[in-house]
Amino acid sequence: xxxxxxxxxxxxxxxxxxxxxxxxxxxxxxxxxxxxxxxxxxxxxxxxxxxxxxxxxxxxxxxxxxxxxxxxxxxxxxxxxxxxxxxxxxxxxxxxxxxxxxxxxxxxxxxxxxxxxxxxxxxxxxxxxxxxxxxxxxxxxxxxxxxxxxxxxxxxxxxxxxxxxxxxxxxxxxxxxxxxxxxxxxxxxxxxxxxxxxxxxxxxxxxxxxxxxxxxxxxxxxxxxxxxxxxxxxx
Amino acid sequence: xxxxxxxxxxxxxxxxxxxxxxxxxxxxxxxxxxxxxxxxxxxxxxxxxxxxxxxxxxxxxxxxxxxxxxxxxxxxxxxxxxxxxxxxxxxxxxxxxxxxxxxxxxxxxxxxxxxxxxxxxxxxxxxxxxxxxxxxxxxxxxxxxxxxxxxxxxxxxxxxxxxxxxxxxxxxxxxxxxxxxxxxxxxxxxxxxxxxxxxxxxxxxxxxxxxxxxxxxxxxxxxxxxxxxxxxxxxxxxxxxxxxxxxxxxxxxxxxxxxxxxxxxxxxxxxxxxxxxxxxxxxxxxxxxxx
Numbered sequence: 001x002x003x004x005x006x007x008x009x010x011x012x013x014x015x016x017x018x019x020x021x022x023x024x025x026x027x028x029x030x031x032x033x034x035x036x037x038x039x040x041x042x043x044x045x046x047x048x049x050x051x052x053x054x055x056x057x058x059x060x061x062x063x064x065x066x067x068x069x070x071x072x073x074x075x076x077x078x079x080x081x082x083x084x085x086x087x088x089x090x091x092x093x094x095x096x097x098x099x100x101x102x103x104x105x106x107x108x109x110x111x112x113x114x115x116x117x118x119x120x121x122x123x124x125x126x127x128x129x130x131x132x133x134x135x136x137x138x139x140x141x142x143x144x145x146x147x148x149x150x151x152x153x154x155x156x157x158x159x160x161x162x163x164x165x166x167x168x169x170x171x172x173x174x175x176x177x178x179x180x181x182x183x184x185x186x187x188x189x190x191x192x193x194x195x196x197x198x199x200x201x202x203x204x205x206x207x208x209x210x211x212x213x214x215x216x217x218x219x220x221x222x223x224x225x226x227x228x229x230x231x232x233x234x235x
Numbered sequence: 236x237x238x239x240x241x242x243x244x245x246x247x248x249x250x251x252x253x254x255x256x257x258x259x260x261x262x263x264x265x266x267x268x269x270x271x272x273x274x275x276x277x278x279x280x281x282x283x284x285x286x287x288x289x290x291x292x293x294x295x296x297x298x299x300x301x302x303x304x305x306x307x308x309x310x311x312x313x314x315x316x317x318x319x320x321x322x323x324x325x326x327x328x329x330x331x332x333x334x335x336x337x338x339x340x341x342x343x344x345x346x347x348x349x350x351x352x353x354x355x356x357x358x359x360x361x362x363x364x365x366x367x368x369x370x371x372x373x374x375x376x377x378x379x380x381x382x383x384x385x386x387x388x389x390x391x392x393x394x395x396x397x398x399x400x401x402x403x404x405x406x407x408x409x410x411x412x413x414x415x416x417x418x419x420x421x422x423x424x425x426x427x428x429x430x431x432x433x434x435x436x437x438x439x440x441x442x443x444x445x446x447x448x449x450x451x452x453x454x455x456x457x458x459x460x461x462x463x464x465x466x467x468x469x470x471x472x473x474x475x476x477x478x479x480x481x482x483x484x485x486x487x488x489x490x491x492x493x494x495x496x497x498x499x500x501x502x503x504x505x506x507x508x509x510x511x512x513x514x515x516x517x518x519x520x521x522x523x524x525x526x
Contacts, residue, residue, distance in 0.1 A: 109325035110280055137325060139279050139318045146273065 012058035019060045019101075020049045024068065025160040026099055026131070032165065033209055034075030035097055067099040068125065078177040095126025101131040101157075113140040115177060117169050128152040129207070131160070153209065162204055171220040173204050176231075181215045184231060198232035210234045269400045271310060275397075278307045279319045285332045293334035293381055294414060304332050305410045308388065311395040316389050320375055329377035331385040333412075336377040341370050348373055387413040401476060 006140055027042040033181055055061040071079070071094045079094040081087075102112055113136065120128035128151070130144065136154060144152045164170055176184065185192060192215070200212055210216065214234045222228035243255050286300045297302075308316070320330035329338045341348065350373075352364030361450060375384040391410050411419070511522055 107325035109322050110283070111326065114280075124453065137321050138324055139276060142272070142276050143280075146276070 006183070009058055012054075012060075016050055016054060016058065016060050017046065018064075019053075019062075019157065020044075020046050020159045021162070022131070022160045023049060023053075023065070025163045026129075028163050028166075029160075029207055030067070030069050030097065030099075032207070033097075034072050034078065035069035036072050037069055060109045062101040062103040065101040068096055071095050078175060080178070082182060095163050096124075097127040097129065098123070098125040099129040099131065102130065105133050107136060108132045108136045108140065109142050110137070110143050113143050114138075117143065117150075117152060118154060120150055121147065126150065130154045131157055151209070151211075155206075161204075165207060170204065171218050173208060174217045174219065175208060175210065176215045176217055184215065192233055195231055195233040197235050200234055205234060264398070268396075268427075271397045275310055275315050278310070279315065279322055281432075282319055282332050283322050283326055283328075286335050289335045291333065291366040293331055293336070293377075293384065296333040296412070300333055301412060307413075308392065308410055309408050311392050312394065312396055313389055313392050316392055319479050320385065324375055329381050331377075331381040334381050336381075338377055339374050341374055346370055348436055363368055384413045387411075387416070 024044065025041065027037055030037050031042055050058075053060055053064050071092070075094060076092040080092040081090045083090055099228075100116060100119075102108055102116075104112060112132075113130065116130050117129065126185055128147075130152060132154070133156070135156060136144075141154065165173070181192075184190075192213070195215065198210075198216060200206075200210060205216075208216070212234055216232050216234065218226045218230050220230070220233060237259070239259060240252065240255050243259075244252060252365055282304065285304060288297075291297065292302065305466040307347055311319075319332065322337055323330050323332070327337050328334070329336050346369060347350070347367050348370055350366045354363060355361070356363075361486060376385065388410060509516070511517060515523070
């Protein structure tokens, strides 16, 4: 009896710690994308996370783990398209983001995704991030990406255990605003299709929530030149 | 010319109408593909809720359910059908759409199970056949009978995606349930299941299919003559198959103008000896001096 309890608590502890790392990566991701999150939220200590988000048995309670964040001014500026003849005062194409952790540990299918889509749509969130413990079914993936006018992304908890952009071999990716992109194309006299490309489902592109047609600047360390910048068109 | 094309041409003067037509043609193809995928997703979501009553019998479904099921499956590929089975399993139901029961739940320990076939199914007709099956495969269904029913539907589905199928393609549109197929083959009198058609039967049918030695070569020539190369009905069918059916593409994707060289048609003159030819002639205009 006693032994049972202790193995259970070790299990709970491990799961809680894993989830804490995922949670921190999610906040770092929101920060890197340019949402308003505070320093305390990003660097939450394990003890406080345990106190806030565990159930009486010590296991994580994913129903409590919901995040919503608003974009900063800088991010809004980055996502505002250039004014054109037909649209002289464009609105920024970004808004409140909502992150939900799915509590089901087996069989995540269209039912859960439909509920999530419905919630995002009803509360008028611009972007939704759905985080599950296991892979979701192919129909659910299709359903998630098919919400008109909203962006819904999906991650697995294990994908976010470590923050890949903090790895020393991953160079810094910086999203260019439409204005910066136009200047880049003018400076090098390029059409955007002449740029090198990056896939929209590239791990870093997914981390930054990039969309088709955007351009990222990749800054690498260079032995000879100190720093070396290259550009990628998201397709 | 469609309304869209005229609009685009009016907005952007100087655009080649053929380019616009080709771009629109491809855009419509992509749109049709997206629509088909959305339709299949909707159908999967509908079929997850089947059957309509929770007391339905999978071996004798109601005619309405069976009809709805069959008509919904028309655009499916086998992969879509697998998605449907997965989706039903996630809901806790048996993978066969017309079965209201829950799927089997095996002992969570061990990833594989051993299944034994019927008596006399083993090697050399003795003993029992043994199969090692992943646990997930067994857990898809409520019973072996349902597995057989569901797999019988799966083999009838068309491999081609719906947006590439031709208009008269019967495959995938007339699907039979296993019970219907059994009743049909019993009515035909042989009383055998289709799966037990012996090798000898098939070989016998192939034996009937021999070339008639009696037909003379002139018959063959007549037949070949009937095989006209320019057959409008056939070329249209071919165009549809290749996705070139749009009016803008009737002339082909590239303009080809064959110009006959008129000078080549004149009479041919034999070559004549020219001065210097007797000592070997010139090499592209250069006459070597040393001999």
